[in-house]
Amino acid sequence: MNIEPSNILLQTILLLLVAPLVSGCIRNWKAKLQNRRGARIWQPYSDLIKFFRKDMVIPEHASWVFSFAPYVVFLTALVAGLLVPLVTTRAPLSLFGDVLALVGLLALGRFFLALGGLDPGSSFGGMGSSREMTIAAVAEPAMMLAIFTVAITAGSTDLSHIIQAAQNPAWKALNPTHVMAFAALFIVLLAETGRIPVDNPATHLELTMIHEAMLLEYSGRYLALMEWGASIKQLVLMTLLVNIFFPVGIAAASTFAMLGIGVLIYAVKLLLLAAAVVVVETVNAKLRLFRVPDLLSAAFVLGTLALLSTFLFQ
């Protein structure tokens, strides 16, 4: 398979531009559902530009790891995004990494994010890092089980192959296996992107914060990279969910018309999933930290059931 630089460039731009928009939509719609007016959906772009322009304050106790972490977080999310098919059935770089590499890249970003939280020496950062790594540890097996289920039914760990298999008419989207795997991954999505009921993205300076706690000492362009990285990661995970489980309209060939339709349908699917996230965030309260493992073990059980049911429905 040859690698086309133009595809890589296009997908990079798409990821960079769409990710803040999705965050903006979720924030705006959440406000609407709560009878507030809310910030415009374009607000995250203005935030990012503003952060880039600002001076930076680096904590005096921090070492080089603090400055290194934002780049790792941002780049791993972006590279992971290039492994996922967005609007065409072939990701530009599917040869470079499969779904396991994607999980590994996101884990690498999380590793450095947590180190960046510990480096300034404030207890908020340490608290955030500790909780982030704990939740990730409990979420990981559930995520892997769901991914394994899909990979086993598709016969490959290569994301492009999985999506091509999913487009095959023999693949039933409402097969109980897929429904349960989807549910498991959706719970993992909430945990991994720091959504209610696991973490509250709107908190700042509260003892319950997780993701925000790690970013507390970041400012200026480092903060921009961290925030942007987080929203790209969210986009990547959401894309995984919609494209694997609802593979409608993903362009098989790179003709102009098919690409256009592909982009449109992709946008609709993303927005629907975002709406689901908004509803879940609005109707639920944040869980106590030690209730979160219960939720994630529910995801694990769903993953196991999905796997078991491959026996029945194959």
Added chain:
Amino acid sequence: MDDTSLAILLLNLCLLCYAFGAAAGLLFSSHEKSANLFSFGCATLGSACGIIACVTVLATGTAKNQSFQLFTSLVPYLEFTVRLDPLGAFFGLIVSFLGLAISIYSFGYARGFYGRKNVGILGTFFNLLLLATTLVFFAGNAFFFLIAWEIMALTAYCLVSFEHEKAETRDAGVLFFVMSHIGTGCLIFGFLLLFQTSGGYGFDGFHALGNAMSPVKRDATFLLFLAGFGVKAGIVPLHIWLPAAHPVAPSNVSSLMSGVIIKTGIYGMTRVVFDFLGAPPNWWGVTLLAIGTISAVLGVLYALMEHDLKRLLAYHSIENIGIILMGLGASLMFLHSGHLLLASLALIAGLYHTINHAIFKALLFLGAGAILHSARTRNMEEMGGLAKRMRWTALFFLAGAVAISALPPLNGFVSEWLTYQSLLQGFGTTTSLVRLMFPISGAMLALTGALAAACFVKAFGITFLAQPRSAHAEHAHEASFTMLLGQGILTAACVFLGLFPTVFLKLFDPLTQQLTGQQISGQLSAANGLVLSNATTLGGSISMPGLTLLGLSLLAVPFVLWLLFATRAKIRRGPTWDCGLRGLTPQMEYTATGFSKPIRMIFKALFRPRREVQREYDFSSYFTTTMRFESHVEEIFQTRIYRPLNRLALRVSRRLRALQAGSIQAYLIYIFITLLLLLIFAL
């Protein structure tokens, strides 16, 4: 001179150098500087020779079953056969490579013992340990193997007890000694069972011997070897000596023990199960896979509870041995079902993780040694801020931490990826319910990986980042050049094995040819070796150089944005936000114990955490004047298995004391009765 004789020559040189090094240590034991120079110098030279010899064997693949006699033996059955074969050479490569890096490190590290301990003795035992371990991998006769095995255990015991002034060290040494010999006992029985069928002790005669044994005897042999080698490898529940013994040894020795010595257990299992015992029944593989999964999860969970840096690393060895066994177990199951390609893939996954773990664990122990050397503590709660004071050590340790947490692009990720692939593909090899084990083990591997990442965020973050938590840590200084060089070599190896696995996998061809009859490195490599593929048509592939380059070139994005918006933005240093207090103190930082508290709470059914808090206050409990906090985690295997066993053993021996009255007449009668019984048995 052809390749084989070159390899034999170099291997002899290697053994000779180790022997000289051991002698030099004794010879110069009163003059520590020359003892240091000569004994570790010899070890460096010897291990360099060893590396070339082993690579020659693996690269040419011709030296299959070349053997020669080290000495002529005067005892029947005992032959000092040194046998070069790919499996031995692979493990020989591990011990030689680590030997090289650790010997270089030891030049600097041993200086810390000047005036306190006898460096010559350290050098002697260090060389002897290398010698014995090398011989374990190349021995071609069961007796010779056991002799080398025993010398290895004894020298390791001496090295563990090197700092015997401390009671902790002595206890750990004794525990290691006892466990090690229980293991050796099992091995002797195992070899005797093999001897019954083969009629000799040569390894050549043992090949595929299991097919000629009765199933019961074969299973018994398997279990005996599993227990014997399992003790050495540190599988759960035979692991209890490992977290006690590895930390108390000098750090270069801990590094060697965790890197190589526990791998002799893996070597033994691979040798016996794949080479000697013939076509395996399914339950062997299932057992290994289950033990591996349990060891991996429990190892990492107990590691998370540790705040002693070296004990933490020791528990991670148990975890990684588990991951290796997952690969080997899966491979056995595929051998049973006749999927030779998959069996080779899983075997490669296990053995690749073996060398990877050897390298990054040795690296981490060397880093811990450098910290111990300079901050004078193993307790993470007294460290902190070392990244500024020990820049290079921090960088190397971070590389090791990323590698052991199985994060791309370093080597740990590659071998775990191979393990995942073999587990996933294993699902299709059988239709029985047993196949559910594969994805469940895979999920547990994911749990292990994520917990390991949490553990190393803690280990690196608490040790190296933020403010120093003690005066020692505040005045820590960078390690000496040779110590850094040793760590640097291992870091480079982590990067190389991570980025270019396909180059290294070529060395596995003779090995898999020997054990499964397949050569699959060609199928695993695609796009001129830049991409590692999973050897199926539908695919699944990773390319670490590709991802790394991509990541680096995407640095252009932040750079362009910086050009566009941020060229005028200034950077300044300011205090960390302190909630309006007058400055942060190290006491306010997150501790290692605090960091792992959520995990302790989630898995409290396993840990049974206990804590004691005592407060003294004057007028209100909110204004405490002094406070004492203690927290414990229960080591469930010690309290539930070993302590009752220990009590039982003591009770039985109290009863048996009556037999040992001390009168010679009684003893003579015992001997006579035993003889009679044996004669009757022989009739």
